[in-house]
Amino acid sequence: MIYMIMMGIESSAHTIGVGVVEGKKILSNKKKMYPISNKGIIPSKVAEFHSKHIPGLIKDALAESKINIEDIDAVAYTKGPGIGACLRIGQIAAKTISRQFCKPIFPVNHSVAHIEIARVMFNMNDPLVLYVSGGNSQILGIINKPFRHYHVYGETLDIGIGNALDNFARSANLLPAWGSSVAKAAATGKYITMPYNVKGMDFTFTGILKYATDLLAKEKLPDVAYSFQETMFSMLCEATERALFLLGKKELILCGGVAQNRRLNEMLQSIADSHDVKFRVAPDQFNADNGAMIAVVGLEMLENNDHYTLSEATIDQKFRADKFEIKW
Amino acid sequence: MKLNGSYKQHVQKYRKLNEGAEAVIYASSFLGIDAIIKHRVAKGYREESLDKMLRYQRTKKEAKILSVASQVVSAPKVLFLEKDRIFMQRIKGVNLLTILQPNGSAVEKNANLQLHENKNLFSKIGSALAVLHGSNIVHGDFTPANILVDKNSISIIDFGLADMSQMIEDKAVDLLLMKRAITKEQYAAFLDAYKNNYSKAHEIIKRLEKIERRGRYQERTLTSTNEK
Ligand SMILES: Nc1ncnc2c1ncn2[C@@H]1O[C@H](COP(=O)(O)OP(=O)(O)O)[C@@H](O)[C@H]1O
Ligand SMILES: Nc1ncnc2c1ncn2[C@@H]1O[C@H](COP(=O)(O)OP(=O)(O)O)[C@@H](O)[C@H]1O
Ligand SMILES: [Mg+2]
Ligand SMILES: [Mg+2]
Numbered sequence: 001m002i003y004m005i006m007m008g009i010e011s012s013a014h015t016i017g018v019g020v021v022e023g024k025k026i027l028s029n030k031k032k033m034y035p036i037s038n039k040g041i042i043p044s045k046v047a048e049f050h051s052k053h054i055p056g057l058i059k060d061a062l063a064e065s066k067i068n069i070e071d072i073d074a075v076a077y078t079k080g081p082g083i084g085a086c087l088r089i090g091q092i093a094a095k096t097i098s099r100q101f102c103k104p105i106f107p108v109n110h111s112v113a114h115i116e117i118a119r120v121m122f123n124m125n126d127p128l129v130l131y132v133s134g135g136n137s138q139i140l141g142i143i144n145k146p147f148r149h150y151h152v153y154g155e156t157l158d159i160g161i162g163n164a165l166d167n168f169a170r171s172a173n174l175l176p177a178w179g180s181s182v183a184k185a186a187a188t189g190k191y192i193t194m195p196y197n198v199k200g201m202d203f204t205f206t207g208i209l210k211y212a213t214d215l216l217a218k219e220k221l222p223d224v225a226y227s228f229q230e231t232m233f234s235m236l237c238e239a240t241e242r243a244l245f246l247l248g249k250k251e252l253i254l255c256g257g258v259a260q261n262r263r264l265n266e267m268l269q270s271i272a273d274s275h276d277v278k279f280r281v282a283p284d285q286f287n288a289d290n291g292a293m294i295a296v297v298g299l300e301m302l303e304n305n306d307h308y309t310l311s312e313a314t315i316d317q318k319f320r321a322d323k324f325e326i327k328w
Numbered sequence: 329m330k331l332n333g334s335y336k337q338h339v340q341k342y343r344k345l346n347e348g349a350e351a352v353i354y355a356s357s358f359l360g361i362d363a364i365i366k367h368r369v370a371k372g373y374r375e376e377s378l379d380k381m382l383r384y385q386r387t388k389k390e391a392k393i394l395s396v397a398s399q400v401v402s403a404p405k406v407l408f409l410e411k412d413r414i415f416m417q418r419i420k421g422v423n424l425l426t427i428l429q430p431n432g433s434a435v436e437k438n439a440n441l442q443l444h445e446n447k448n449l450f451s452k453i454g455s456a457l458a459v460l461h462g463s464n465i466v467h468g469d470f471t472p473a474n475i476l477v478d479k480n481s482i483s484i485i486d487f488g489l490a491d492m493s494q495m496i497e498d499k500a501v502d503l504l505l506m507k508r509a510i511t512k513e514q515y516a517a518f519l520d521a522y523k524n525n526y527s528k529a530h531e532i533i534k535r536l537e538k539i540e541r542r543g544r545y546q547e548r549t550l551t552s553t554n555e556k
Contacts, residue, residue: 153508191378200469200505202504230375231378234374238349245349246473266373268373270372
């Protein structure tokens with residue numbers, strides 16, 4: 001059996017990544033991340049970082065895959081959502097490869113790519129998805145009308161959970177100002193009650209963020225960090241359990257940057273066990289932004305005989321998951 | 329209602345009737361009335377003190393709000409309250425979710441309902457929400473799973489996430505939850521009735537549009553860009 005080979009380029013935010021997949025096999029997944037600082041980050045600086053590193057990453061990804069650029073069948077890139085200046089770098093690289101080597105090009109939705117790499121990896125057909133990243137926190141599932149897509153059943157009504165964690169980390173002077181640092185600080189904490197806000201399958205995080213940030217002046221950091229994280233995760237879990245229940249799904253995927261959190265994994269595993277649901281999370285490298293996941297979706301589009309001209313290879317900063325047609 | 333001795337002497341026939349996302353429902357009878365017991369079971373995945381607090385608070389709040397709600401719309405009357413259990417009047421009917429989706433997702437499968445009864449049904453739901461909002465009760469989980477249908481009448485259940493609130497935002501979220509779970513046609517009938525029965529509907533609908541825009545255009549940001 002001969003499988004198609006797809007290169008995927010991801011550049012939507014901090015990370016510039018290039019991955020190559022052949023059928024279900026991941027041949028390589030190379031990336032570099034713009035260093036997270038506690039100060040301001042300027043999009044143009046990140047874009048500069050991406051354009052500096054992309055040629056080397058493409059070379060490394062091909063070398064690790066033991067192929068030449070001519071051997072790929074097509075190239076995919078992130079269309080959005082993301083930061084315009086950053087997205088443009090991946091788009092330009094993909095268009096250049098497409099033009100120069102006559103390879104078909106595929107614009108991919110970043111959020112759907114986070115989901116699809118896990119779905120393909122674990123052979124799932126109809127999963128419920130909890131997608132938790134910096135800017136987004138959504139509960140999704142596939143529906144076929146008006147076109148086949150991931151429908152958003154519930155989501156944050158204000159900010160993404162990752163941004164809430166990063167914001168808190170900054171206020172607490174944790175370095176790097178990232179969810180993983182909050183997790184570390186939380187390790188020895190004791191529980192303090194915090195605002196909890198779930199409505200159906202939706203939730204909000206700004207209320208608890210403000211509460212937790214203010215509490216830093218009065219209570220010990222580990223206790224505040226633990227309670228902040230634990231309460232937000234409990235909100236996500238409650239909404240997810242409600243969705244599992246309402247939709248009767250028997251498969252559950254956790255994905256996106258915050259999916260790297262062990263505590264969140266443990267909590268969802270416990271819910272899945274109690275409802276006889278198959279729960280899977282991809283390895284960390286695929287939950288952080290990466291090129292391989294973009295390639296996986298590109299391949300689905302190629303296998304479905306999708307076609308995009310170079311002028312259709314656009315970017316869209318606000319490209320929602322539910323606007324992207326899935327092709328399998 | 330004052331009772332002598334333990335409530336247990338007045339309760340007969342525990343039989344598991346249903347299981348929701350939060351609670352296990354038992355069929356029972358209470359002083360001769362058809363009743364159910366809604367028991368909020370412990371959730372092992374979360375911190376124990378948070379778990380207990382949520383279950384006890386919600387049970388108490390649900391009972392309190394039910395006692396107001398059941399006077400203005402068709403909703404179960406509370407018979408007895410105990411820690412994480414409510415004894416309430418049993419309502420006839422099946423929940424709307426099972427009507428909409430015998431085996432599929434709500435958004436796809438609700439061709440099951442004939443359009444004419446459909447319209448009628450969803451206007452009743454719209455009027456009921458209008459009445460609740462008019463009394464400043466927000467439901468918090470206003471989806472087909474929490475509406476019981478019996479022939480031509482509907483009842484509202486599951487006030488576990490409900491609140492007494494005058495906030496436009498809270499009311500708009502009730503509309504949003506229902507909107508996501510039903511078809512455009514059903515929502516149109518629902519909304520029409522809501523507008524006709526609630527004087528402040530206009531304001532709430534405007535807020536709903538704002539919430540939807542917020543979600544639709546949610547942008548990914550570089551973590552620190554907002555702090556320059
Ligand atoms: N171990 C962890 N625990 C919790 N959050 C984490 C962990 N590792 C990374 N994150 C969070 O993941 C987010 C980044 O995920 P990502 O999917 O790249 O988001 P986006 O694509 O929206 O920028 C950050 O907000 C970061 O704090
Ligand atoms: N008063 C009642 N009369 C009849 N059936 C009920 C009543 N309350 C709940 N049920 C049944 O039990 C199910 C779950 O109850 P609900 O209050 O919605 O719990 P949960 O919060 O777990 O969703 C309902 O969908 C309904 O079928
Ligand atoms: Mg991401
Ligand atoms: Mg319910």
